Amino acid sequence: MVEFPSFPGGATDEPDPAAPRYALYVAPEPGSPLAEFGADWLGRDCATGERRVQPAVEGLSADRLAELTESARGYGFHATIKPPFYLRAGRSEDELLAAFADFAKGREPFEVQLGLRSLGGFLALMMTPPDHRMSALAADAVRDLDPFRALPGDSELARRRTAGLSAQQETLLQQWGYPYVMGEFRFHMTLSARLPDGPERDAMVAALTPRAETVTAEPFRVDAVALFKQPRKGADFIQVERFGFGG
Template identity: 40%
Template sequence: MRYALYFSPSATHPLSKAAAEWLGRDAFTGETHPVPEVPGIEPETVHALTADPRRYGFHATLKAPFALAEGRQESELVAAFEAFAARTPAFEVPRAVVGQLGRFFALVPDQVYPRLQDVAFQVVQEFEPFRAPLSETDLARRNPEKLNPAERANLERWGYPYVNDDFRFHMTLTGQVDPELAPAMRRELERRFAAFNGQPLSIDGLALFVEPARGEPFHVHRWLPLATSADNRETMP
């Protein structure tokens, strides 16, 4: 079993609903949805392009998936998660947009926001004591030979290459899209996410995701509001 600390809107948030319909699975409920129609792209290609984000569930990575360190219990992790959420104020990213990171599409901030960077690294540091060291196989999966020196150092220290100065907040919407399909994909994503594209994004909660066994879909184990929205608390069994 692996755990991860992610940003996710709440289960009932319109963005969560729109993303679940696009990806084909709701990580809160397990509900599945038909493959969305994208003009100019075959359904089987759309299904393949959403496979990875569908398995992980709609989210932005803060603390990447990890196995529990020896001697640690899930109950301790949950208690730390609750304490962190209770003392961390909610805040707002002024503008999020449908963008591209390399060849994959994601909902991203329009620029780097220091508050977002700081909170993300706080999560990395806070939950590091719960993380078991990466195995040699896990390290190899990250293709360390393709990482720059800072990213390799992050991988060795924190179990993930993209933290602190190398962190870029993104809520993944596709896998790697071939350049010839990218214009059609962008048009469809901008249409589907028009209500959120170019709008503020409230960072008002955190989610504890669980992967029951390697390769299985991640699901939301707990979702908690950050400090200023405690009256909206939601808990998943």
């Protein structure tokens, strides 16, 4: 039987499912072509909560497309910088907003080139090529904002471990509450569920490719981070506030 180390301080309480979760994302400016692309494809504008009719995809029914984008739709079109977390006891949302604003003030804008790629079977917009400035942004966010993160409960740890984590990912899970940060970070803006090779994947790629090309021809300017909030377990994440760099 595999044994996992415990967090410092012993076991943690399971979070209240009625409590909100927060995350720091890189997301396109609401109303921009990239934001509209993501909202249309996923069927929801994460800045307003507006539901949208998804495009027709040859070879897929509307219901099947909705199913294949369900998870990404709930999180909103974004790239994760600090993964979703519950607030640590004694911390407030106002304090978190102020910390996010201060974090953004110390950053400088930069540009990255995006392209449609596959990450572990998920279709996503990814950097082409990778850029160390994005990795540094994500690492700083995970580290600098960690005092606001409540430690995960046992059920959350167990759920993460079902993916079959490497030794490094287990260490990151223990230290930061999420296995895909720091050296395991991969910038991606998710557009689908995991898809095996086959007709459905081919249909999604064929539909996404021309749409993605229209919004990735020019570099993506990263000049802000956004606070996203999930009001309660199972609810959609919504963009609450954007924090411009150098602000």
